[in-house]
Amino acid sequence: MKQLRITVAGQTFDVTVETLGETCCSAPAPAVAAPAPVAASAPVAAPAAAPAPAPVAAPAASGSGTPVPSPLAGKVVSLDVKPGTAVKEGDQILTLEAMKMNTVIYAPQAGTVAAFNVQPGETVQEGQTLATLA
Incomplete structure (x- = not known):
């Protein structure tokens, strides 16, 4: 089990994640703390998007539009x-x-x-x- 802090749209969440294939110990997982307040910080860049697929050629429409x-x-x-x-x-x-x-x-x-x-x-x-x- 891993404790992670995730921020989505400026809101922070503390989560517990189980790693598959990991053997679970007999001790209970620690309690999750309340979300920490988020301080104003520089905006986070969005992840790079995959390039869009090339459009498939379609039959030409009659006229323009x-x-x-x-x-x-x-x-x-x-x-x-x-x-x-x-x-x-x-x-x-x-x-x-x-x-x-x-x-x-x-x-x-x-x-x-x-x-x-x-x-x-x-x-x-x-x-x-x-x-x-x-």
């Missing part, structure tokens, strides 16, 4: 609006299924759905253009 990329790989369940429909930012435009869960895709900005680049039942890759907003 704002592409709506897929946030994940999955299967198109439904197109929830028709091409030519005016949408506001945050309106539901289509639904994907991944790992037996539905993910609703929302319009990233106000506009008109110029075209869908996918059809229900089609498998899509992360980053692939699902629709185009004019």
Whole structure:
């Protein structure tokens, strides 16, 4: 067992962690102290993020406009609006299924759905253009 102090978003937590494979001793683990107050300190840099995967090339949309990329790989369940429909930012435009869960895709900005680049039942890759907003 190890005692660790973890700070998350400026809040400190004292925790006890069991190391797997370690034989447990017969003595009880020491009591965990109340979280210590956190003094103001320099901000901690966020851990380096892994580079984003390169987007998969998608069929070009007819005309120009704002592409709506897929946030994940999955299967198109439904197109929830028709091409030519005016949408506001945050309106539901289509639904994907991944790992037996539905993910609703929302319009990233106000506009008109110029075209869908996918059809229900089609498998899509992360980053692939699902629709185009004019």
